Amino acid sequence: MATITLLFFLFLQLITATISTTPPPYNATVYVLLYCGAQSATTDDTDRRWDTDTHFPNFLPSNFSSISTTATASEQDPSINRVPYTTGARIMRSQFTYTFRVTPGAKFLRLYFYPANYSGFNKAESFFSVTANHLTLLSNFSAFLTVSASSSKQVQKEYVINVDETQILKLTFSPSPNSYAFVNGIEILSMPTDLYIHGDVTLSGHTNPYNINNSTALETLYRLNVGGNLVGSTEDTGMYRVWDSDDAFVVGLGYQTPHFDVDITYTSETPAYSAPRIVYTTSRTMANHSQSLDWEFPLNSGFYYLFRLHFCEIQPEVQEINDRSFSISIGNQKAAREADVIQWSGG
Template identity: 40%
Template sequence: MRSSSYKYLCLLNSSISTPLYFTFFLLHLTILVTGDSPQPYLPLDNIALNCGSSSEKYVNDTNWTADINSKVALQDSGSIQSTVHDQASTNPVPYHTARVSCSKFTYKFPVTTPGPKFVRLHFYPASYPGFNRSKASFSVTTGRYTLLSNFSGVHYTETHGARGYAREFILNVEDERKNLSITFTPSPHVADAYAFINGIEIVSMPTNLYYTAGGMKDFNKEFNSDPLQKETALEMMYRVNVGGAEITPPDDTGMFRMWLSDIDYLTDARPSAYQYNDTIQLQYNNDTRYAAPDELYRTARTMGPDAINAEYNLTWEFPVHSTSTYFVRLHFCQFIPIVLKKGDMISKIYIANQTAELNADIIDWAGGNGVPIYKDYPVMMHAGGIEEFQNLSIALHPSPNTFSFDDAMLNGIEIFKFRKRDHLSGTNPGAYQDSPTSTTPPCATSSKPKLVVDYILGLQFHFIVILFCYWFS
């Protein structure tokens, strides 16, 4: 049970500049509110596989099982265990060991029930003994879906620093035999190509968490308003706690999602305000109970109490692939105590430079103060000239229809890539050139084809010489 004293904090990038907000701040320090945080979701399937490891590791509330002698079936033709040499530069589990192979290999996971699952693939593109780092190139497939194609992972190290990272997918397991197979295949067009994987997570989720019963708001008229169908797969691109700190997987709602701070994605936040309310009793419904952690709905960013609000848009930008389709989920919870009724705070919402909402009223949408809610939008990013990437922007602005506060508020952002076709993966950007770590890579092909070519070329040369002598004799 939380403390019965009400706490509300508004931290401005500039000082509190209006009597209205100062009065509101003092007045609501005395409100009494009690409530419990919702219990975390208990996934039926919660598998964490430490690939290439022979022993279990328990880290951050997660039991990482070894892929040797485990219940997970490994089907391969020569994969090996490998250990990362530069261990000090990355997180310990699951990034210190890997399964590496020059040939295709498959993991088969027994799942409790069919249905939607998180699939997280953990990579650390290190220099594995005996393998040429620049030759890591492979695809990852599961069932009907190609999750990654011509993937190397090295460009992520350049942008994320020397540490491991995860690529997260959401897909529906339809196999009535309750198996989920994930296959790693070295790229056939790359000489000496190999595949590697450091860790795999399979985590169940509530059926309606993303495959919702409701539809998406089709503001750009390129889609219908149907909900996500179960044959649609998603790749998580960004998951952000707006106005708050990073939320780590153990602090999620039981599904071990990572929520980053929004600070790296803000492009216009003058002056903006951090909002925080740690004692209001949040009122969840069946759709939002596990949608995001409790902490996300207690933190937010607003434009702040300043007359300049009418002159700018509070804006975030996220680099995404051009010509791809995205699913954007915006999380809201109006917890500012003096914003109590419809019309008190109405805002405009722009997504990808198009108007998504003309009159966004959180109180009206949710039915009250302290009620979490989210809104879903499909977004098509059209070709941006010759650019492979462009920014997907999300911007807020006060609506002229607001009754009381010229402000706007947002609690969280999720962005997923989705296609109704079977291919999820995009281009693998940033070809990476690296010096070989082995003079004789284990995936090196036989020299016999080259000898045959040399022999044929030699015969052709001798034939030309004989023909030349014949004509000029």
């Protein structure tokens, strides 16, 4: 069984700021929203319609009624979004596989979990694994322990999975011994083929590159709007990504957070769906050359991490090459020297 070997977060991609019209968002060709175990279809707070999984028996195993049950959380926390968390869940007592027929190519896969006590099921006793085709996404996972170690009361997991020419995506939940699995919501969304890097990427501190190919799965860890507020899913460019504020991760106080309400010109290398306009019009900057601007992120050992940095030069006084030059270090290793956004963007 293969496991995920590459994790990533989105940070700040390279474009230029000039006068432009607002380009259209990405239009997803695959769009699945399943409210697992719910009694009927319903809409969430963003007016997106979630269908109950029982309306699509072709997604479910033939014996789904004997190996699973539906339930509603006994703990209706008003701070939790009702859809797709609190009023529906699919409880699985043995291995359970959803089968989705989708177009080939990269897909966003988002899994939603609300660890609550369901009738006859103790939230602390749920441990399970999740695989997508041949890839292990979660192993002996406990949603209860996950929220216990954080300030959140629900869990959302986001992955980028490539579907091959068979056009089949099998999502399998496997309870650990004497345990059970559950899921509240499943979202599958197509994405542009060129959204993420394919091919060889540089590994910091290594001479041999790492190849990102169609058998590589990615898990989103952090996607941040640097210097700005949270950008909600409906403000994204058609892929319903959430861009969190970076306030909890930036270190020190010697920085500025300029926001320039400029128009953005996207390019063929950085299309309009790369990130919303607000991500490129907010930033953090530091003028003191004796200091650094730092972020710190909790990470697990034993994985490779892809850092994706987005840049847009928006300050009016920065017009020429060498007007602003800086270095970038990741994990105490130099990733770029004399970085210059004007030079990178060609003007």
